[in-house]
Amino acid sequence: MGKGRKKKAFNFQEKDRFMNFQMIEWEKSKGIKFLKKIGIKKNFVLLDFGARIGHYSIPAAFIVGKKGKIYALDKNESALDELKEKSEKLGLKNIEIVKTDGNLQTNFPDNYFDAVLLYDILHFLSKNQRKILFTEIFRILKKNGLVSVYPKHINSDYPMRELENLTIKDIIREIEKFGLDFSKKICDTISHDDSLNYGCVINFKKRSENE
Numbered sequence: 001m002g003k004g005r006k007k008k009a010f011n012f013q014e015k016d017r018f019m020n021f022q023m024i025e026w027e028k029s030k031g032i033k034f035l036k037k038i039g040i041k042k043n044f045v046l047l048d049f050g051a052r053i054g055h056y057s058i059p060a061a062f063i064v065g066k067k068g069k070i071y072a073l074d075k076n077e078s079a080l081d082e083l084k085e086k087s088e089k090l091g092l093k094n095i096e097i098v099k100t101d102g103n104l105q106t107n108f109p110d111n112y113f114d115a116v117l118l119y120d121i122l123h124f125l126s127k128n129q130r131k132i133l134f135t136e137i138f139r140i141l142k143k144n145g146l147v148s149v150y151p152k153h154i155n156s157d158y159p160m161r162e163l164e165n166l167t168i169k170d171i172i173r174e175i176e177k178f179g180l181d182f183s184k185k186i187c188d189t190i191s192h193d194d195s196l197n198y199g200c201v202i203n204f205k206k207r208s209e210n211e
């Protein structure tokens, strides 16, 4: 070894610890502030479609409280197991895990949810699959209910898979065809995978029959 200082080896454990700390802070604090900003309220019944390990389900559960409920739906069983373990450690009793086989049609009743989150999931779905999903979301949402969409992986934000050639305007136009009216776009530092990044979500409200 020469005279110079020994270069510190990149420590993956340290990086993991930091990421972990950052996401715990997100789930217990920053994520709560963000979800309140997009319109999630106490007592809401909310569906987190494609919840994975719950980076949005957990802060949402803190907001909706004991009388509210979060349905965390995913087809990935091990991710849902991790979410279940985390929610038990946090003493959250208002998260119901819904494991599916990937079917986009659900068994929930009509007009059941105050809000649905579609965060970082649309890029997995073809146009026809998205049509099935938006039709289903319209059915299970209450009148004036909220759908919040995080269209990660569109052309301006790490383009990938089914959304790589679409703009945010294309997504808005597509969703509005299903009786869901665009209401606002909210940008902030938000959770993506297991870290934070700058991103924008778009909110829609279910149109009532006479509007």
Ligand SMILES: C[S@@+](CC[C@H](N)C(=O)[O-])C[C@H]1O[C@@H](n2cnc3c(N)ncnc32)[C@H](O)[C@@H]1O
Binding pocket: 049, 050, 051, 052, 053, 054, 055, 056, 073, 074, 075, 076, 079, 100, 101, 102, 103, 104, 118, 119, 120, 121, 124, 191, 192, 193
């Ligand atoms: C990139 S993760 C996003 C997780 C979470 N929404 C977030 O933003 O942190 C996408 C999740 O959607 C799930 N997913 C994809 N297609 C699905 C389908 N057809 N039905 C249920 N879950 C699905 C995947 O298993 C994965 O856990």
